Amino acid sequence: MAYRETEKMRQRKAQARQRIIDCTYECVANGGFRSARITRIAGLAGVATGTIYRHFESREDLFAEIFRTATQREVDKVAEALTTDGDAAVRLEAALRQFAERAMRGPMMAWALIAEPVDPKLEEERLVYRRAYAELFEKAIRDGIEEGCIPDQDARQSSTCLVGAIAESLVGPLSPTLAGQITIADIDKNKLVDSIIRFCMQGLTGTRR
Amino acid sequence: MAYRETEKMRQRKAQARQRIIDCTYECVANGGFRSARITRIAGLAGVATGTIYRHFESREDLFAEIFRTATQREVDKVAEALTTDGDAAVRLEAALRQFAERAMRGPMMAWALIAEPVDPKLEEERLVYRRAYAELFEKAIRDGIEEGCIPDQDARQSSTCLVGAIAESLVGPLSPTLAGQITIADIDKNKLVDSIIRFCMQGLTGTRR
DNA sequence: ATAAGCAGTGAATCATTATTCATTTCTTGT
DNA sequence: ACAAGAAATGAATAATGATTCACTGCTTAT
Missing domain, CATH: 1.10.357.10 (Tetracycline Repressor, domain 2)
Known part of the structure; x- marks a missing residue:
C-alpha cells in the first residue's frame, strides 16, 4: 500500500466540494435551478463534470443540498x-x-x-x-x-x-x-x-x- | 378540385379534437400534467400520436388549453x-x-x-x-x-x-x-x-x- | 369510377442533458 | 525512483419523450 488519504488531501477535496456548492448556489441565485446545468457549474468551479459526481450522487442530490x-x-x-x-x-x-x-x-x-x-x-x-x-x-x-x-x-x-x-x-x-x-x-x-x-x-x- | 371540407368532416374533426381534450383532461385529473404522455393520451382517444399534432401545435399548447x-x-x-x-x-x-x-x-x-x-x-x-x-x-x-x-x-x-x-x-x-x-x-x-x-x-x- | 386533396398513421428522428467509465494524472509510502 | 492506489477528466453514452413526415387510406365532386 502506497497511497493513503492524508489530511492535506481531505482538505483539498473538501475545498473542491465547497467550491462546487458555492458555484451551484451562484447559478441558482442567478437563474434558478432549472437553468443550472452541470456543465456550467463544473465550468465555474473549475472541475470536470465527472468530478461533480465524485462529490454528489446526482444533480438532484446536489440541488437538494x-x-x-x-x-x-x-x-x-x-x-x-x-x-x-x-x-x-x-x-x-x-x-x-x-x-x-x-x-x-x-x-x-x-x-x-x-x-x-x-x-x-x-x-x-x-x-x-x-x-x-x-x-x-x-x-x-x-x-x-x-x-x-x-x-x-x-x-x-x-x-x-x-x-x-x-x-x-x-x-x-x-x-x-x-x-x-x-x-x-x-x-x-x-x-x-x-x-x-x-x-x-x-x-x-x-x-x- | 375534388375534395372540399364538408360539414360532416368538420364535425368529425371537432369530435376527434374534443375526444383528445377529454382524454387529456382525464389523464391530468388522474396524475397531473407531468404524467400525461402524448402516447397515452393518443391511446385513450383512439388516435395516433401524429393526429394530436393535427389538432394542437404542441403538447404545451394542448396542456394550455x-x-x-x-x-x-x-x-x-x-x-x-x-x-x-x-x-x-x-x-x-x-x-x-x-x-x-x-x-x-x-x-x-x-x-x-x-x-x-x-x-x-x-x-x-x-x-x-x-x-x-x-x-x-x-x-x-x-x-x-x-x-x-x-x-x-x-x-x-x-x-x-x-x-x-x-x-x-x-x-x-x-x-x-x-x-x-x-x-x-x-x-x-x-x-x-x-x-x-x-x-x-x-x-x-x-x-x- | 376516378382523380384530387385532405386526414390519419406511427416508426423513426431529434434534442437535450445528466451520467458513466476507460483513461490519465496526481499522491503517497517505501 | 517506483509502485500502488486514488482522484480527476471529459468524450461518449444513455434515457427520455416530444415531434416529424413519408406514406396510407378516406372523402368528395365530377
Missing part, C-alpha cells in the same frame, strides 16, 4: 427575528417582515426556493422548508395565545395561511420575467411588505390597528 | 358563489368556501392547477388563473368596503393573500403522495375549510366572530 443550505439560512434569520423584544404579536410581525424583506432582497433565489417548478425530489424539500417556517410561526402563535395577545385559534392552520399569504404575495413581484427587468422601488417594496403584514396580523389577531 | 378550460370552470363556480344573497362579507365567505371545497373534491386536478411543477408556458397560464381568482375576490372586497361591511384596505393585496392562504393550506392535504392514499374524512375537510376561512375573514374584516 443547496436547497437545504439556502433554506436553513432563511429559516434561521426568521427564527432570529422571533427572539426580538416585545410580545408575541410584535415578534411575529418582525419575523414576517424578515421573511418578506429577505425574499425581496434576493428575488431570484427566493423565487427558486418558493415558487420555481422543480423536480419531485426538490419539491419534497420545499414542503419541508415551508413546514419549517410554518412551525416557527405556529410556535409564536401558541406563545401569543398563552400571553393573551393573540386570540385562541388553530395555530397550525393559521401558520400555514401566513406562509401562503406571504408566498403568494411575493410570487408576482419575484417572478423572474419581472425581477431583474423591472426594478421595484424601495418605497413600493415597503408598501407591499406593510400591506401583506397588515393582512396577516389582522388574520391572526382579528384586530385592526 | 386544458388548463384554461379547467380553470374557467373553477373560476366560474367561484363567481357564481359570489352572486348569492347577503352582504359582501357573506358572499366572499361563500366564494372562499366554494374554492376550497371544490379543490378537495377533485384533489389531483386541484393540485395540478395550483401547485404541480409545470413548464414555463403553463406556469404563465397559472399566474393568469390565480389573478382571475384574485380579481374576483378583489371586486368583492371593494364592494364590501363600499357597503361598509369590510374595513378600508388595499383590496388587491388582500385578495392576493386570500388566494395564497387557501392555496397553501390545500397544498399539503392535496399533495399527490397523500391524496388517494390517505382519505381525508369529510368531517376533517369541513374543519380544515372552516379554519382557513376563519383566518381569511379575520384578515379581511379584522373582526372575530
Whole structure:
C-alpha cells in the first residue's frame, strides 16, 4: 500500500466540494435551478463534470443540498427575528417582515426556493422548508395565545395561511420575467411588505390597528 | 378540385379534437400534467400520436388549453358563489368556501392547477388563473368596503393573500403522495375549510366572530 | 369510377442533458 | 525512483419523450 488519504488531501477535496456548492448556489441565485446545468457549474468551479459526481450522487442530490443550505439560512434569520423584544404579536410581525424583506432582497433565489417548478425530489424539500417556517410561526402563535395577545385559534392552520399569504404575495413581484427587468422601488417594496403584514396580523389577531 | 371540407368532416374533426381534450383532461385529473404522455393520451382517444399534432401545435399548447378550460370552470363556480344573497362579507365567505371545497373534491386536478411543477408556458397560464381568482375576490372586497361591511384596505393585496392562504393550506392535504392514499374524512375537510376561512375573514374584516 | 386533396398513421428522428467509465494524472509510502 | 492506489477528466453514452413526415387510406365532386 502506497497511497493513503492524508489530511492535506481531505482538505483539498473538501475545498473542491465547497467550491462546487458555492458555484451551484451562484447559478441558482442567478437563474434558478432549472437553468443550472452541470456543465456550467463544473465550468465555474473549475472541475470536470465527472468530478461533480465524485462529490454528489446526482444533480438532484446536489440541488437538494443547496436547497437545504439556502433554506436553513432563511429559516434561521426568521427564527432570529422571533427572539426580538416585545410580545408575541410584535415578534411575529418582525419575523414576517424578515421573511418578506429577505425574499425581496434576493428575488431570484427566493423565487427558486418558493415558487420555481422543480423536480419531485426538490419539491419534497420545499414542503419541508415551508413546514419549517410554518412551525416557527405556529410556535409564536401558541406563545401569543398563552400571553393573551393573540386570540385562541388553530395555530397550525393559521401558520400555514401566513406562509401562503406571504408566498403568494411575493410570487408576482419575484417572478423572474419581472425581477431583474423591472426594478421595484424601495418605497413600493415597503408598501407591499406593510400591506401583506397588515393582512396577516389582522388574520391572526382579528384586530385592526 | 375534388375534395372540399364538408360539414360532416368538420364535425368529425371537432369530435376527434374534443375526444383528445377529454382524454387529456382525464389523464391530468388522474396524475397531473407531468404524467400525461402524448402516447397515452393518443391511446385513450383512439388516435395516433401524429393526429394530436393535427389538432394542437404542441403538447404545451394542448396542456394550455386544458388548463384554461379547467380553470374557467373553477373560476366560474367561484363567481357564481359570489352572486348569492347577503352582504359582501357573506358572499366572499361563500366564494372562499366554494374554492376550497371544490379543490378537495377533485384533489389531483386541484393540485395540478395550483401547485404541480409545470413548464414555463403553463406556469404563465397559472399566474393568469390565480389573478382571475384574485380579481374576483378583489371586486368583492371593494364592494364590501363600499357597503361598509369590510374595513378600508388595499383590496388587491388582500385578495392576493386570500388566494395564497387557501392555496397553501390545500397544498399539503392535496399533495399527490397523500391524496388517494390517505382519505381525508369529510368531517376533517369541513374543519380544515372552516379554519382557513376563519383566518381569511379575520384578515379581511379584522373582526372575530 | 376516378382523380384530387385532405386526414390519419406511427416508426423513426431529434434534442437535450445528466451520467458513466476507460483513461490519465496526481499522491503517497517505501 | 517506483509502485500502488486514488482522484480527476471529459468524450461518449444513455434515457427520455416530444415531434416529424413519408406514406396510407378516406372523402368528395365530377
